[in-house]
Amino acid sequence: xxxxxxxxxxxxxxxxxxxxxxxxxxxxxxxxxxxxxxxxxxxxxxxxxxxxxxxxxxxxxxxxxxxxxxxxxxxxxxxxxxxxxxxxxxxxxxxxxxxxxxxxxxxxxxxxxxxxxxxxxxxxxxxxxxxxxxxxxxxxxxxxxxxxxxxxxxxxxxxxxxxxxxxxxxxxxxxxxxxxxxxxxxxxxxxxxxxxxxxxxxxxxxxxxxxxxxxxxxxxxxxxxxxxxxxxxxxxxxxxxxxxxxxxxxxxxxxxxxxxxxxxxxxxxxxxxxxxxxxxxxxxxxxxxxxxxxxxxxxxxxxxxxxxxxxxxxxx
Numbered sequence: 171x172x173x174x175x176x177x178x179x180x181x182x183x184x185x186x187x188x189x190x191x192x193x194x195x196x197x198x199x200x201x202x203x204x205x206x207x208x209x210x211x212x213x214x215x216x217x218x219x220x221x222x223x224x225x226x227x228x229x230x231x232x233x234x235x236x237x238x239x240x241x242x243x244x245x246x247x248x249x250x251x252x253x254x255x256x257x258x259x260x261x262x263x264x265x266x267x268x269x270x271x272x273x274x275x276x277x278x279x280x281x282x283x284x285x286x287x288x289x290x291x292x293x294x295x296x297x298x299x300x301x302x303x304x305x306x307x308x309x310x311x312x313x314x315x316x317x318x319x320x321x322x323x324x325x326x327x328x329x330x331x332x333x334x335x336x337x338x339x340x341x342x343x344x345x346x347x348x349x350x351x352x353x354x355x356x357x358x359x360x361x362x363x364x365x366x367x368x369x370x371x372x373x374x375x376x377x378x379x380x381x382x383x384x385x386x387x388x389x390x391x392x393x394x395x396x397x398x399x400x401x402x403x404x405x406x407x408x409x410x411x412x413x414x415x416x417x418x419x420x421x422x423x424x425x426x427x428x429x430x431x432x433x434x435x436x437x438x439x440x441x442x443x444x445x446x447x448x449x450x451x452x453x454x455x456x457x458x459x460x461x462x463x464x465x466x467x468x469x470x471x472x473x474x475x476x477x478x479x480x481x482x483x484x485x486x
Contacts, residue, residue: 363401386475387468396454416458432466
């Protein structure tokens with residue numbers, strides 16, 4: 171058996187030519203490429219463009235997500251700050267309302283014939299007003315005390331915080347004016363601490379925040395050695411050095427009213443001495459916890475610190 175050999179001819183691959191014609195030269199360059207090479211280059215180009223578009227789309231999506239997340243973080247921080255400010259204002263209003271309630275109870279107890287408690291004087295640096303337990307709040311005179319802000323914030327308020335603060339200030343001022351008018355029947359006006367104890371300017375008002383506690387008086391700044399006078403008639407009940415207050419003097423004006431003078435440089439009155447309004451009792455200093463020469467002046471009514479500006483007359 172003989173095998174016959176047959177020749178098969180391969181079809182040549184289709185080729186393309188690219189002519190490169192320079193502008194300033196006469197020679198022409200010719201580049202040849204097969205069809206599968208062009209397809210490969212075209213496919214690689216398409217794949218590169220697709221990857222580029224996909225990367226750009228992913229980058230834009232990431233940027234959009236980042237901006238949205240950043241905006242949410244900013245809004246969350248803003249909300250947390252506003253919430254903290256709101257909680258602080260609510261707590262401050264609660265303290266103001268509680269102080270007004272305590273003072274109103276004092277007036278009510280006196281009007282009912284109950285003896286008024288003796289003034290307790292200044293509070294040391296690490297002492298604070300004791301928290302009134304729920305079982306003992308029934309004796310405040312107006313029934314069981316319950317905070318008007320005990321409900322959650324979601325319940326809403328009928329009045330804004332500014333309006334509540336303004337109402338509390340008006341009520342407190344009326345209470346103290348009413349107290350002063352009623353006390354006129356019990357003692358001479360000379361006993362009320364209505365005269366300014368020292369010349370200067372008020373640098374810190376009553377109720378201002380002082381770290382973990384509230385400022386229970388006013389600060390009257392002045393040069394060291396500025397005279398301090400008695401704002402009303404009374405008896406000096408304390409002279410000495412108290413922690414935080416420095417050199418301190420205290421006057422009992424009678425019927426539960428007492429005044430405190432802190433950070434003095436010198437004390438001229440003595441314990442047990444009876445003083446008249448305008449009498450020199452001390453001088454402005456910088457003793458104790460103080461950032462500069464000034465008089466720390468407090469007014470206590472039955473042991474409750476009140477705003478001295480409610481009693482002091484207008485400046486001359």
